[in-house]
Amino acid sequence: MKTIKISLILSVVLLTVFNNLKAQTNLIHNVLNRKNISLNGTWQYIIDPYETGFYDYRREERKENDREAYWNTEKFDNKTDKKEFGFTDKYSIKVPGDWNSQADKFLYYEGSVWYKRTFDIDLSKTNERIFLHFGAVNYQADVYLNGKKLGVHKGGFTAFNYEIPVSILKAKENLLVVKVDNKRALDEIPTINTDWWNYGGITRDVNLVFVPQTFVQTYSISLAKGSHVAKSKTIEGWIKLNQKANENVTLEIPELKIKQVLKIDGDSIAFSVKTSAVQLWSTKSPKLYQVNISTNAEKITDKIGFRNVEVLDGKLMLNGKQIFLRGISVHEEIPNEIRRAYSAKDAQHLLGQAKELNANMVRLAHYPHNEHMTRAADSLGLFVWSEIPVYWTIDFSSNEVLAKAKTQLEEMISRDRNRASIIIWSVGNETPVTEARTLFMSKLVAKTKELDQSRIVAAALESFGIQGVQTVEDPLGAFTDIVAVNQYIGWYGGLPDNSRKVSWATKYNKPLFFSETGAEGFSGLRADSLTRFSEEFQEWYYKEQVGMFKRMPANFAGLSPWILNDFRSPRRNHPTLQEGWNNKGLFDHDGKKKLAFYVLKAYYDEMEKKFDK
Incomplete structure (x- = not known):
């Protein structure tokens, strides 16, 4: 067995990283390798260019109990009821996917589209926290569940999630509604003019993610800068929980025979591991190692390569x-x-x-x-x-x-x-x-x-x-x-x-x-x-460019x-x-x-x- 020296560090630099993560304390990472239920598939939709389902006729955002709000859960059973919207299988769309490619009427459409689907859930596991995770929605997403607004996210190409309060969940027919707006604006990122197509919609995976009350929110594991030249290389990083806890976290890289129990008193821990066995990642040999991070309540796996770029x-x-x-x-x-x-x-x-x-x-x-x-x-x-x-x-x-x-x-x-x-x-x-x-x-x-x-x-x-x-x-x-x-x-x-x-x-x-x-x-x-x-x-x-490249x-x-x-x-x-x-x-x-x-x-x-x- 290779000799492995393990030590713990908590430098000012890593503390800075932890502090910078506070803005995303609710964002869960490595969703693909956690317990989840996919909500991909067929959703129903309403095209709403005037945003009638979001604003009333005075251009004020509709209240939670507004019967004309498109996220409203009330049933219209009385024949005298006035209802001017509705979701139906006649208007269906695939998620993930852009709307532009799914029907001719969407080709150049920029505006608001309401997405709706229902899901069932086993409520017997009340010890778990449940998050609704979106890989990306272009551009603004207003998310509602069972008539309650979970939040708003801007940015068409990055992930976001919301924790679902167990109190609003039902065993059957949970109503999930997302207002998606891809209109361009001068004060957004990107701005109003680009040289690519403004595909609208829920363009990436949607999942329900199940985690314990205290869970590993994110982590960083990499080759220490400069250690590629050393005989005994250093793998370092940090692990961050979603909240403060007094808990043990086990870091394991089985192929390198690394297994270390890290004691967290707070919400984060930094580590440094020395090993002479690691094979460095490169384009010719893209070696990836299985990395396990576990607590008493969960185990997360990832595939990580170790390399140094400078x-x-x-x-x-x-x-x-x-x-x-x-x-x-x-x-x-x-x-x-x-x-x-x-x-x-x-x-x-x-x-x-x-x-x-x-x-x-x-x-x-x-x-x-x-x-x-x-x-x-x-x-x-x-x-x-x-x-x-x-x-x-x-x-x-x-x-x-x-x-x-x-x-x-x-x-x-x-x-x-x-x-x-x-x-x-x-x-x-x-x-x-x-x-x-x-x-x-x-x-x-x-x-x-x-x-x-x-x-x-x-x-x-x-x-x-x-x-x-x-x-x-x-x-x-x-x-x-x-x-x-x-x-x-x-x-x-x-x-x-x-x-x-x-x-x-x-x-x-x-x-x-x-x-x-x-x-x-x-x-x-x-x-x-x-x-x-x-x-x-x-x-x-390209021939002329190549000639120039050769003279660079x-x-x-x-x-x-x-x-x-x-x-x-x-x-x-x-x-x-x-x-x-x-x-x-x-x-x-x-x-x-x-x-x-x-x-x-x-x-x-x-x-x-x-x-x-």
Whole structure:
């Protein structure tokens, strides 16, 4: 047996992390591996563009006992009753799923839709606490159960839950109603204008989660920063209960023969474990270990990989070795079905396409993707860039908007902090350079580092030059760990061969990364390379870009071109070549590879040989 030395620590840094978690004391993590009942399936709906079920005719929110409120549980049995709404199987919708793809009348709909279903529950187990957990709802969710409002959540791509008071539950026919509103607004995250489809609905899993009175709410388990170089490596982290308790928690990693009983006096405990047996996670060998966390009342399991990512001397390093990110940007969308991706099967499909390209990294743009994606990336050995939708022209002067951005940042990091695949947290995309914006974004960078010091922090900057030396000197680059920039030389300016006239530099001694580059190619449009929108033009674009990549400075750390698949966007309105689609994908609407795919794959094959010897 390997010698294992175990010690307990509770540093100022970890205390800070615990304090930062207080804003989410009600959010349960690792729901997939807890006792739960799925509420996925067929729900009934009412389209409510005037929000009649929520507001009365004076535009005041309806009261709990208002018979015209769409969450009301009263029965209308008298023939003289006036009732102007009702749920019926005639209007049914699948959950999880966006509404846009489920009926033609929803295609461009933005507004409120009421969702309703009922469920039964065994009330004999009164010792358990019950939570209603949503993987995501776009954008605002007002949640009601048996006529009582449980709460409101804003943010279309992060999880939330509410504890259900046992007093309002019934054994049969519990009425669950959710008002979903996907209208865009200037003071929301994202703001009113984006370049992707605003899919509305309950887009991710819904579960009832059962936990004991005192339970493990969340935890962080990772390789200690810098310990990858030591003979005896350190696994460290913390475990947080939902409330203060005097209780033992057992941490176990069976394959490493680690088992330690931790005494919690309060709500949190930090730990540090030394072992020489751990195999480090990498894209070539994505080793995951089963981790068990148990109390007298529950046992939680997870699959966790251990690795170290850092920036050293302007280079991006994994486990002490320089890496090159052969990336691709991905939207959470299944093009051939024109819908949001949401399932484990969808994740395997999208990430499988990335693997076909010989990518070792995916940029999950422009919002946190579903948990199946990050867990699949763990097992497939793909690096992940995960991002919040601070996008383009939000109100950078608003403290309220900043608070919303921080909330989404915290929710993203909290859910996925134990995923080895995630090496980059991104705080935004293509934000305009102003003093207010840089202050706003720098606060998000600082918040990210408060919550997680084990990963790289980035933001996708912009470059518009098409010739000469392009020096990236955006002031936000002083705060991020890498300098990531979106450039479209030859698509949004000039022609692809303008890339031959460009060289790159940055004022910061940090890795330089192209977070986007690309050109549209309409699948099946075959012409000469000068015909814009043809597959040949897109192919030429990538050939010229690859030539430029090969002339990049030594701190060039990789790229994530835009994008894996064609995707829906209302901004793209050419009547024959777009029709509401952004066609920059390397795969077309039906999953067919375009000519440009093979150009990028050949380059990635070459870079794999160079860096993965």
